[in-house]
Structure formats: structure tokens, C-alpha cells
Amino acid sequence: MRKTIFTMMMTALAINFAFAGGYQVRLQGNKNTGMGLTGTALNMGSSSIFYNPGALTMMSQKLDFSLGASAILSNVTFEKSGSNYQAQTDNKPSTPFYVYGAGKINDKWVVGLGIYTPYGSASVWDDNWAGKLLIQNIALRAIFYQPTVAYKINDKIGIGAGLVYATGKVTIEKGLNYSPTSKATLEGNAASIGFNAGVYFTPTEKLAVGIDYRSKINMDVKDGDATFTLPSALYNTLPADNKFDASLPLPANLDFGVSYKASDKLLLSLELNWVMWGTYDSLKFTFKEKGELLNSSNPRLYRDSFIPRFGAQYKLNDMVCLRAGGYYDPTPTNEDYFTPETVSLNTIAFTLGLSVTPVKNLTIDLSYLQLSGMKAEKSYAPDNFSGTFKSTAAIPGLGLSYRF
């Protein structure tokens, strides 16, 4: 078991993530994924470390472990404005994952640790596509490590908080107009800290309410590697190897959730996520050498987005649980500053889930998420680049949870 977790993590680390809604990925629990990715007012075990640490206090068992991963199979099609030119991304499947463990110290206190991947982005366009001077490919991945404590104030209210240590890696390639094969490759790492805190409240036996706040984390790349592939004549002007600084914000989230046990078998969940994308104003690159030629400030002008979600769980019997859900994720991007590096469209999503408990304590969680990015004509005004985008993603997921 330990070996499997380890192998799975190692595999996941090597692979990029795709996303919906900016570059956020909320696949942090396969049970939650099946229910429209809700979780703020749900008590689904140790995945509450991400969704709402306050809910950990209501864990039924003494110890709860869960782990899982999803495979994001995404496609974007682009058609240039005023032209029949089309391009499609060739994204490799990407695999966000999570590992959680939580245990009760006593009746009041719970501690836990979560490792998960809430942000990521991967777009692979052809090296010679029409937008090659904007982006050829981008891979962005962040891993969050979150030690967590939760405290049960009374039988109705639990609070919890975790410190987040985030590491990230970004790789960007874009073409340059100096020759057909000229390009810039930027690679950088970043690490930063933040927090995740939540309150879980059960006013009645059937009703639960949750609020969770995850802080903004700025991923500051310092001394990232910039490699310029240029005609050799230009190396007098632009060094082949350079260093760069950049900063990418991972926005704060404020989530509100309500869940209601309609019957012994049926659980309903409603949620609203406020994603504070407004913080993503521009993407700036500062280079160590030849900054006067290379430094750039690229407007993004994102705005906050509000994502309504719903989910339902039906307990067929002691062995099988069925789930379904959906949500609408409006794009945080600006109409005039939409870049093909993050093709974030207004997205409609449907989810399905299934849990099977073949033996006592062990549950297998399957989930399936279908995203449809709605067709829209967008432009990136500074480069006068415009076209219509449409995207789809199919995301099957598999998880295990073990509690005793």
C-alpha cells in the first residue's frame, strides 16, 4: 500500500495538470468530485482537510486515510477570426492527485496532513500554430502540503485550520519572430506559504453549513532559467542563457456550502465558491540581463468568479453509494486580454460518482467529470490576436479511502 501511494505520487509529479476556471483544479477528493466538486458542508472524511478543515471534527472513525488521482483528458479547438484557420491543442493527459490522513487525538482535537494539487495548467499548441508568438506550450503545477488541526467547540460546531506550504513549477515556451525556429523557454520553481481555515456547523441533525477560506498564495519565481533559441547573429544582443523573475498569484477562495440529509439514503449539497481571481492583474517578467529589451508586463485583468455547485449522493446499500452533480464555472478572464496560454471559457460541468465498499473500512471511489467550455470569440488585444475557442475535458478519477 505504501509503495503504491509512493509510486502514484511520483508518477503524478512528473505530469502536468489541466484546469477549468483560470488555472484552478478542484479535484481534491473523488467522493466530492462525484457530487459536483462540493465539500464545504460535507463530512466525507479526511478530504475535509482541503474542503473544510472544520468538518474534520465530525469524522465518525478514529483514523481516516484517503488518496486518489484523476486523469484530465482535455482538448481545445481554436479558429482564427476572419479565417478558416484552425488549431487544436495536443495536451497530454494530466493527473492531479491527493493524499490525506487524519486522526482523532481525543474527543475535541483532530490532526491531519494533506498533500494535494489545487492549481495547474497545461496547454500544448503546435510549435508553428498561428498564436506561436503568444504561447507554444505552458505547464504549470503546484503541490500543496497542509498540516492541519481541528477543534470541536461543541457537538454542533467544529473549526479547523491548516498551514499550506506550496511548491510550484512553471514551464513556458513561446515563439519569437527572429526566424521560424526562434523561441524563448522559461522554467522556474517557486515555494510559498498560505493557510486554509474553515467552520463546520450542524444546526440540526439533517442540516450542515460550512464556510471555508483558503488564502491567496503568490508563487514568486526567482532566478528561473530563460533559454533563448535564436539565430546565432543575435546572441551578441540577447544571451542564450538568462535568468528571470516572475510572479503568479494563486487566488484566495471563500466557499459557502449547505448540505441536507433528505432521507437516510439521500444527501443533497449546495455550494458557492468565490474565487478571488481579481488579484491576477498582469503577468510580469523581469530578466537579469538585457532587461531593457526583454522585460514585459502582460495584462491579464482577471475578475473574481462565483461558481455555483450542486451534488447529490444516494446510498443504495451498505456496499454501494451513487453520486451526481454539476456546476457552472464562469471564466475569470477579461474579454480583451484572453490568451491561449489559459483557455478558460464559461464552463458547464456534470459529474458522476460511485463508491463501493467491498470489505469493511475500505472504500473504492470512482468519479467522472465532464467539462464543456462554451464556444466564445476572444482576443488578446496587445498582440491583436483573436479567434473562437471551444474546449472539452473528460476527467475520470479513482480513489481509495480507509478508515477505522
Next chain:
Amino acid sequence: MKYKIVVIALLFVGMWACKPELNEFKASKGSADFSVYMSAGNSLTAGYADGALYKSGQQGSYANLLAKQFEQVGRQGDFKIPFVESEDGVGNRGAGLVTKMKMGFSTDCKGTTSLAPVLANPNASQAELFALLTTSVAANGPYNNIGVPGAKVAHLLAPGYGTLNPFFGRFASSATASVVSEIAAVSPTFFTLWIGNNDVLGYATSGGIGDVITPIDGPPGQGFAASYEAVLQSFGQFASSGAVANIPDITSIPFFTTVPYNAIVLTDQSIVDFINSQYAAYNQGMELVGLPYRINFSLGQNPMVIADNTIPIPDGVPIPKIRQIKSGELVLLSIPQDSLKCAYWGTAKAVADQYILTEAEIANVTAAVTAYNQVIAVAAETHNLALVDANANMKKLASGGIRVDGVTFTNAFVTGNVFSTDGVHLTPQGNALVANYFIDAINAKYNANIPQVNVTEYPAVVLP
């Protein structure tokens, strides 16, 4: 139950993981008929670039790019181009023939090596280049692209023009053919015409001394207006629709804007004093005859001393007809850089008139371009043709430039992406930009929807 759901889930994956479909663009020919397209004009239409006519340059001409896009709106058959079967090509420079240029390294008189246009093959023999230029390819005609490097509007009407201009002679169907007489064999339904640049460019690129500006008035074959009308009528016998492009302000092309007027940089006061002492007599003489010309150098950048035969020095007075260039006047890219750097051109020696476009010459050029464009605008209206406003577009390139799909297009030499290493003709990327200007004008005029060319597919000036 579990398996059933897994199967359903897999079905979903199969259904939805497929590529999203888009069909936003609906190509339409509107009220035009693109079935047979023919293009006429000068070197720009022929695809002349980097100082020569060569195969990939011809393939990259805006006319050939248009032909490709017109396939989406009903164009049929081959778009035949009289190819020069060579990548080094052949061009005219001064007295002799040369290959094309490319960016390379050249070492100047001071021993400094820098990135500059150099001949692709400096060892090509005149005989070899002459053969390349004069070998007839007429047998493979008739040709759809009849752009002829060097042609002025009146030339298109001239029978036997091929005997004067080998760039036409090489594909002319007979020794007595005129360019417009080639139209009948193709019988186009749609044509483009971009002509008139050379009617003023020859004057301008020779510093106002090597050629005369074509007058507006005069019979077909002489005057601009009547000749232009006659060319349109030749096309009008076959084609019901077409596009004409007007003439950009040629003084804003890199050939005229690259070398600064104040290129003389002095850093040593003793040299400044010496030069000024040499012009003391000139300045005194000018004062005596009551003319405002003075020559004065100082530390830093200085305007060149140039020859100007229009200076009204009274007969018999021994003052040379030279002066310092004014800031609005233009130095041509053809000026020998080594003479400027090492042979005291612009200081001790006046730069010859053929390398300078003076204020008066610029005014002549501007007046001619304005007059030609009036003729072209009226003709487009009369013949119900799309008008491509190359003049307005060139103004945008010269005043800050424009950005398309991340490419910045300006009138800058080499780095502006529009103009090739000769400073006059277009890069493949510049041709793509021009093709889109044609497409925009044609779409608007004929209510058509021709897809635009993708500019990033084509290179600008390629560096070594």
C-alpha cells in the same frame, strides 16, 4: 451495477473527449467571380525581394498568397507564375546583375564586422546571371502573375516591352507582346493591379536625378491617367471584378529612412575646429552673396554636407553648390557606407545628389503620389473595383506600426518585418500583411468572405 456505471462512464469519455468542433467561418465569393485570377503590377506583384527575383520570393508574393486564399471562394486551376528556377535569383543593381541579398556579416573600412545585407552569392558570373534572366519560360505560359519588375504604368501597354525589360522578355509570349496583351490568353474573371510605384520610385531611388516622374497628363503610353485607364480597360474586356491598390508614400520605406541625415558623429573638438576652418571661406562667401547657407560642425551628431545644384549662386562666383542637409531631407540606403565612414563623405566631401532626396525632391514625390492616388481612386470608383489603400496602411507602419498575431510591423529596415534586405520590397511576412489588405478591401467591396492569410506562417527577414 458497478460495471454498468463504469460502461456508462467510459461511453461518456468516448463521446466527450473527442475534439471540439468549430465552424465559424463561412467562405463566400459575394458578388465577385474568382474562378480565374490574374495579377498585374511591378516588382512587388512579381515577388521580387532582397534585391532579386528568386523562386521562393515569387512563391511568397502577395498575389500568390491571394491565389491560394481565392481557392476557398471558387478559384480554379493553377495560378501560373513565371518562376526563375533559382533560390539565389537575379536582380539589377547599378550597372550589373547580382544575386539576391541575405543577412550576413560584412567588415567595413574601419575593420568593424557587423550584421548587414550581403550578396547570397557574390561570385555569380554576369554570364550566368544574364542567362538566368533571359532564358525564356514563355513556353510554359500563359501566366496568371504578370507582375514585371521595373514596370511603370505606361510600360504595361507598350508592344515589344520585353525587348527593353528582360523581366518581361523572359515570359512574354512574343517579341511584340505587351504586358496587357498577355491578359487574353488567361481571360481572367478577377484581377488585381498594383502599379504606379515605379512612376515615381525611379526618380526617388536615384536621388531625383536618374529618372523622371511620369506626368499625369498625356496619351496612353505616356501620361499616368490615360495609361492607367487603358490598363483597366484591357482587364475589363474579360474580368467583371477586381482590386486595385494605390501607391504608398514611398519616402517612408526603409530605403529612405534608414540612414539618418545627421550621421556624421564627431567626438574630437580639434577635428570640429579643423572642419569648421575649412568652411570659413564658404560661410563668408555665402554671406557676401546674401544666401542663408552656412556650414557649421559641432561635437556630436552633424548633418552631412551634400551637393545641391539648385543653390542659386550667381554666375562667376566661386562658391561650391553644397550645403548641410536639413533634418527632413532623406539619405538613401544606396549611399556607400565606407565612403561615409572613411573617405570623409559628408564632411570634407559633399555627398553626391544621387544619394539624397532634398526637400524639393520630396515635395515632387509627394505631389506625384497624391496625384496618382487620385487617379487610382477615381478609376476604382468608375470601374467598380475594390480599392486597397496601401498609402494609408503605409502611414500606419511609419507612425508606430501595427501588431498582428504578436508580430510588430513597422517601416524599420530589417527589424520592421515588412521590408526585405533591399529596403524597398516585401518580406514573405510583409506579403502576407499586404495580401490581407487586399482581402479586406475585396471582402468589403464585393460583400465576400475570403479567409485571411496567417502572417506567422511566413518568415520576415531571416537572420544568420
